[in-house]
Amino acid sequence: MADDVRSLTAALARDPSSLRYADLAESLRRRGQRDEALRVALHGLARHPQHADGHDVLARIYSDLGDLDRAQLAWGKVLELAPEHPGALKGVAFVRFRQGDARAAVEALERALAIDPSDEAAQRALESMRRDAPMADLPTAELPTAELPTPVAPVPAPPVPAAASPEAGAGSAGAARPSGAKARPAVFSGFDRATADILLLDERGLVLAGGLLAPNGADVSEVAAAGLAGVSGEAARTAQHLALGGWRTIVAEAESANLVVAPVGSGALLLVRRDRSMPVGLALRFAERARGTASTWLEGQGA
Amino acid sequence: MSAPGADRPGSGAAAAPPARSGPGSSAADELARALDRISRVRGMRGSMWVSADDGLPVAQLLMEGVPGRAVAALAASLVRKVSGSAGAVGAGRVRFVQMEAAGGTLLVALAPPDLLVVALADGRVNVGLARLEMMRAAAAVAR
Numbered sequence: 001m002a003d004d005v006r007s008l009t010a011a012l013a014r015d016p017s018s019l020r021y022a023d024l025a026e027s028l029r030r031r032g033q034r035d036e037a038l039r040v041a042l043h044g045l046a047r048h049p050q051h052a053d054g055h056d057v058l059a060r061i062y063s064d065l066g067d068l069d070r071a072q073l074a075w076g077k078v079l080e081l082a083p084e085h086p087g088a089l090k091g092v093a094f095v096r097f098r099q100g101d102a103r104a105a106v107e108a109l110e111r112a113l114a115i116d117p118s119d120e121a122a123q124r125a126l127e128s129m130r131r132d133a134p135m136a137d138l139p140t141a142e143l144p145t146a147e148l149p150t151p152v153a154p155v156p157a158p159p160v161p162a163a164a165s166p167e168a169g170a171g172s173a174g175a176a177r178p179s180g181a182k183a184r185p186a187v188f189s190g191f192d193r194a195t196a197d198i199l200l201l202d203e204r205g206l207v208l209a210g211g212l213l214a215p216n217g218a219d220v221s222e223v224a225a226a227g228l229a230g231v232s233g234e235a236a237r238t239a240q241h242l243a244l245g246g247w248r249t250i251v252a253e254a255e256s257a258n259l260v261v262a263p264v265g266s267g268a269l270l271l272v273r274r275d276r277s278m279p280v281g282l283a284l285r286f287a288e289r290a291r292g293t294a295s296t297w298l299e300g301q302g303a
Numbered sequence: 304m305s306a307p308g309a310d311r312p313g314s315g316a317a318a319a320p321p322a323r324s325g326p327g328s329s330a331a332d333e334l335a336r337a338l339d340r341i342s343r344v345r346g347m348r349g350s351m352w353v354s355a356d357d358g359l360p361v362a363q364l365l366m367e368g369v370p371g372r373a374v375a376a377l378a379a380s381l382v383r384k385v386s387g388s389a390g391a392v393g394a395g396r397v398r399f400v401q402m403e404a405a406g407g408t409l410l411v412a413l414a415p416p417d418l419l420v421v422a423l424a425d426g427r428v429n430v431g432l433a434r435l436e437m438m439r440a441a442a443a444v445a446r
Binding site for chain 1: 370373374377378380381383384385386387388389390391392393394395396397398399400401402403404405406407409423
């Protein structure tokens, strides 16, 4: 990734009018250097205001920065320039979903799939949203989510099942999976609630392994992964600005559960959700063990 | 330590007096006393009250060199992001966030409806004690 940035920077230095600025901005964004990515994208778009892919990258940067209004405007611009731009349609879906407008999100994904029916990410997201649509249609004010003004993913806060459950070790081959869990690599085989409370995702918010279930058994892994994707960048930015070095873990104590989020390898992110009855220190140890397992697995995948 | 925006009632290792509202005790005094208690936890580099909505410092007690405004803004932004994610995974309202990094720890307690207690500490911090003081402070202002 660092080589990408170097080579793209060199390419732009040789030809400042190149459209490679969008690739450079995207590479910087993925490295968590969002301020720099924003600067590159805006600079490039000043030269190429009709470049749809440039606006698409700009929208993703704004999304990472938590500025969903600007992200939505930028993706809107992309769709003005390229009405069938799949990235922008999925981006609009993401923003609308985060804003609690599941219907608009579904419509955008349906448009994306009408253009490219083989888009598996859009298919998965659409399935997930349709499954959760009745909950998503709740007015935001009724959602018992975060108390701060923030885009909330429309999954109501449920009581998390007790840590000990019949689903323990469900990720192991041959073991019964919780009814709603999808088949994924059995990375966390042997861990308590391996496919219900442990999720491994990549920096783009795509699920790699594990799973997260709602109390009704619905698999909410993809929704959760999409919501978590920005946390890693935010943590990296915070640590960098405060000269804290690399971040290791984030622990969030919430009403219904404790969450541990940790980076794994290059760009992956681990989420462990534990019942409030488990002490935070123990949850951290559990997450550390899961991180080791995930890291080993990712190395085995060549990731 | 510097304490722009808050009067600091002295420092030292002695136990801090309990924060107590009453005649002659302003809200600012109470916020300052809470910061003073938090600052006595070993490894603490600074603590602040921050407006949750805009990430601006309300009161702070920081060691020299700690960038108060940056800490406030970044902590509020991180909490917003984490809270959104907690909603997405059905964990409910977030009450406390700790981010551990190689060179220190950022701690945030949410004090509804609109304040955050933020602390920046080095690697020696007793997180459990800091958390207790911060949650106590948050609960006091939420009353």
